[in-house]
Amino acid sequence: MRLSERLDDLIADWLPRQRWFAGKDRDIDDVSVVIETELVEGDPALHHVVIAVRQGEQVDRYQVPVGLRRELPGRLEYAEIGQIDDVHVYDAVHDPELTRVFLEKMADCADAGPLAFRSIGTLDTDLDSLASPAEQSNTSLIYGDLYICKLFRRLTPGINPDLELSRGLVGAGSKHVPALYGWISCQLDGTVCTLAMMTEFLRSGTDGWQLAGTSVRDLYAEADLHADEVGGDFASESERLGAATAEVHRDLAAAFGTGVMSSSDVTALARQMKTRLTEACSTVPQLVPYAGRLNDAFEAFAELDEPLMVQRVHGDYHLGQVMRTETGWMLLDFEGEPAKSLEERRQPAHPLRDVAGMLRSYDYAARHLLVNGKAVSGNPDQLEFRAHEWAERNRSAFCRGYAEAGGVDPAAHEEIIRAFEFDKAVYEVMYEARNRPSWLHIPLGSIAALSASPAPGSAAR
Ligand SMILES: Nc1ncnc2c1ncn2[C@@H]1O[C@H](COP(=O)(O)OP(=O)(O)O)[C@@H](O)[C@H]1O
Numbered sequence: 344m345r346l347s348e349r350l351d352d353l354i355a356d357w358l359p360r361q362r363w364f365a366g367k368d369r370d371i372d373d374v375s376v377v378i379e380t381e382l383v384e385g386d387p388a389l390h391h392v393v394i395a396v397r398q399g400e401q402v403d404r405y406q407v408p409v410g411l412r413r414e415l416p417g418r419l420e421y422a423e424i425g426q427i428d429d430v431h432v433y434d435a436v437h438d439p440e441l442t443r444v445f446l447e448k449m450a451d452c453a454d455a456g457p458l459a460f461r462s463i464g465t466l467d468t469d470l471d472s473l474a475s476p477a478e479q480s481n482t483s484l485i486y487g488d489l490y491i492c493k494l495f496r497r498l499t500p501g502i503n504p505d506l507e508l509s510r511g512l513v514g515a516g517s518k519h520v521p522a523l524y525g526w527i528s529c530q531l532d533g534t535v536c537t538l539a540m541m542t543e544f545l546r547s548g549t550d551g552w553q554l555a556g557t558s559v560r561d562l563y564a565e566a567d568l569h570a571d572e573v574g575g576d577f578a579s580e581s582e583r584l585g586a587a588t589a590e591v592h593r594d595l596a597a598a599f600g601t602g603v604m605s606s607s608d609v610t611a612l613a614r615q616m617k618t619r620l621t622e623a624c625s626t627v628p629q630l631v632p633y634a635g636r637l638n639d640a641f642e643a644f645a646e647l648d649e650p651l652m653v654q655r656v657h658g659d660y661h662l663g664q665v666m667r668t669e670t671g672w673m674l675l676d677f678e679g680e681p682a683k684s685l686e687e688r689r690q691p692a693h694p695l696r697d698v699a700g701m702l703r704s705y706d707y708a709a710r711h712l713l714v715n716g717k718a719v720s721g722n723p724d725q726l727e728f729r730a731h732e733w734a735e736r737n738r739s740a741f742c743r744g745y746a747e748a749g750g751v752d753p754a755a756h757e758e759i760i761r762a763f764e765f766d767k768a769v770y771e772v773m774y775e776a777r778n779r780p781s782w783l784h785i786p787l788g789s790i791a792a793l794s795a796s797p798a799p800g801s802a803a804r
């Protein structure tokens with residue numbers, strides 16, 4: 344049975360409740376199925392569906408693997424999208440009986456209608472999957488404890504940078520990215536479009552955000568001690584993370600090449616930073632008092648009189664994108680900032696953009712336990728001081744590790760780091776205002792602190 348005509352309304356009701364749906368702030372005008380591929384016939388059946396969602400002028404495409412059963416077992420009720428006649432329609436990512444098909448087809452390098460399944464090496468196909476509870480912008484299926492297959496929910500024609508960069512890094516022999524095992528693609532608007540990628544599941548991994556948060560909690564619990572005196576000190580891990588980052592940048596440069604930014608490119612980039620600031624100031628008026636200092640930093644960047652080396656970078660680098668395993672730090676999710684177009688995300692950038700992203704993340708880790716800038720318990724001033732001390736210690740360790748492993752020395756390029764950090768903090772102000780207003784104080788607090796500190800080289804001016 345083809346679902347196309349009957350599925351549109353069901354999906355339109357269900358979509359806004361999905362974590363990965365990016366258009367929650369606008370009404371849905373229309374949903375239509377643009378590609379439907381029957382992958383499994385019978386009961387249960389599996390149809391791979393690509394839908395187009397129109398919201399005003401904007402049309403976005405999303406992927407939904409749809410399961411069909413006449414009787415829906417209790418364990419799948421939460422995944423139900425709705426009913427067509429006496430058939431239950433549900434999000435098949437939650438049904439291991441159906442998701443096995445992805446694995447089997449990848450192992451066979453099969454083509455199914457417009458879908459192309461590909462793998463590298465031999466795959467174990469006798470594995471059940473579980474949809475990861477860490478689901479964020481996409482949905483990841485963990486097969487046994489061997490593979491993790493990320494299904495990109497919002498689709499953009501073109502190769503996904505996550506797959507593109509992982510492939511390049513694996514090819515360059517990087518020890519800081521998981522092994523790549525396979526991918527799924529289709530044609531969208533006449534161009535290849537990545538639907539999924541499957542990598543090694545890092546079963547011993549813990550993400551950097553959790554590890555850093557644990558270290559900060561340890562410090563708060565003994566707030567009369569300095570950051571280097573408590574058991575959970577994170578600085579040597581930060582140094583190792585800096586080194587891993589430099590090694591990944593080196594491998595990205597080797598795999599994809601480098602370029603030089605002309606001074607007009609630098610000016611254009613500074614202009615983009617200023618535009619982002621103007622937009623953020625109109626949405627978040629608390630930013631306005633700092634706009635002058637931020638603009639000065641962007642202007643100092645625009646006036647840099649040195650060639651800027653650019654290369655492919657991570658693009659949305661923070662502590663939630665790295666995992667510590669028994670062999671060291673691994674970097675994940677090379678998709679870039681989700682709000683940017685694919686073309687923008689694939690542009691080469693200065694590697695210190697990633698460094699600045701991670702430095703911002705240390706600030707977040709230090710401050711996120713302070714609700715609206717105040718400690719949950721304990722002496723607020725003391726904890727605020729400790730938070731600052733923790734962030735500075737780990738930011739310095741990260742930069743040291745990065746420079747010692749051959750990365751561009753952040754300490755020798757303060758104007759660049761400052762402009763990138765401010766730009767990221769402005770992005771975060773918008774991100775928090777839209778997604779987590781109770782966290783808005785974090786980037787605003789950092790902007791206040793950074794603007795109060797002297798501009799690089801100001802003493803000499
Ligand atoms: N190879 C992996 N091994 C183990 N866990 C992983 C792996 N890749 C991702 N994860 C987990 O899934 C989470 C989300 O992954 P990510 O690639 O950032 O997805 P998204 O694009 O949806 O944000 C990560 O923070 C991590 O906890």
Ligand SMILES: O=P(O)(O)O[C@H]1O[C@H](CO)[C@@H](O[C@H]2O[C@H](CO)[C@@H](O)[C@H](O)[C@H]2O)[C@H](O)[C@H]1O
Pocket residue numbers: 479480552659661662663676679680681700703704705707708771774
């Ligand atoms: O992981 P994503 O690619 O979805 O990135 C987006 O969400 C991040 C939050 O999950 C956001 O990161 C910001 O919050 C982090 C703590 O939750 C912090 O470590 C980062 O430094 C901070 O930027 C990211 O900006 C956004 O693009």
